[in-house]
Amino acid sequence: MTRHDLPSSEITPESAYLDRRRFIAAAGLAGAGLLAAGSLARGAFASGPTPQQKSLGTPYGLQPGDDPTAEEDVTSYNNFYEFGTGKGDPVENAQGFVTKPWTVKVEGLVKKPGNYQLEDFLKPSKVEDRIYRMRCVEAWSMVIPWRGIMLADVLKRAEPTAGAKFVEFTTLMDPKRMPGQRYPALDWPYNEGLRLDEAMHPLTLLATGVYGKELPPQNGAPLRLVVPWKYGFKGIKSIVRIRLTEKMPSTSWSIANPGEYGFYANVNPQVDHPRWSQATEQRIGRFRRIPTLMFNGYADQVGSLYSGMDLRRNY
Ligand code: MTE
Secondary structure, three states: OOOOOOOHHHHHHHHHHHHHHHHHHHHOOOHHHHHHHHHHHHHOOOOOOOHHHHHHOEEOOOOOOOOOOOHHHHOOOOOOHHHOOOOOHHHHHOOOOOOOOOEEEEEEOEOOOEEEEHHHHHOOOOOEEEEEEEEOOOOEEEEEEEEEEEHHHHHHHHOEOOOOOEEEEEEOOOOOOOHHHHOOOOOOOOEEEEEHHHHHOOOOEEEEEEOOEEOOHHHOOOOEEEOOOEEHHHOOOOEEEEEEEOOOOOOHHHHHOOOOOOOOOEOOOOOOEOOEOOOEEEEOOOOOOEEOOHHHHOHHHHHHHHOOOOOOOOO
16 A cells, blocks of 8 residues: 555556565475465365364364465565565565564553553463454455464453543554654554454454464564454554543544545455455465455454444445
């Protein structure tokens, strides 16, 4: 996404870029990883999750054919504007981004606010591995084995007060360490939000790892949000602050372009982006486009959160 115009044509050159890279990789030793991903594909859902899928995490809401996207694609094709606006920029420019020590502040409408070292923030929670479908607003998608904790666990511990209705998340602001913040690509620091019931939903994770390892910087180290039924831009990276509020928080993308990026950002094949269709998606690593599912395939789990809401108006 660029701030004002992301041509839908961008999707083609970028999948071509990945194909070219894959061709180069397959020609050499790096092809081994891709072959492993292919064997995951063959076994998927013939008789439940494959041993490889199980070892990566319990499948949540996966559909037939949802094989984990190759790790090398997950960690090299990224949106993280603090490290550049190109998909290949974060993996290059975020190398060496120091995430230790890291503090996380929990504040606002809670009985127990706190300013935690990351280790202390994480310690009381159960760490889980979960494979999720992920859908970017730009109409590409991946299947990602995340590792993380339930956001609900953190919020319950902070004890939201009766007035708390929303949760606001903020990324680190440090233009020295995040060179993209020296340019006005977005309203920095990156800001996102969820309604409190969305934040408390058991599918909503704070991720600390991917593919069984610590998050690499380009994927949002050391702590990022994962909300699998929403477009990827809700998944704010490198979080330093979680604030409970009464009012709906403003978010970086809706400030940049309110007509195109709403607060809810629920994956919805029936509501197109003003400049491209959301009916289908390009699964990274697969040849054919596939249909996009309502709430990204998580309708059974999350549909009730939006009953009675006009999802065209609340996009
Ligand atoms: N978080 C911050 N701080 N800055 C960003 O530019 N990009 C978002 C989201 N989180 C972004 C961010 C977008 S548009 C997407 S699609 C996802 O991160 C991509 O996550 P991934 O690189 O792990 O796939």
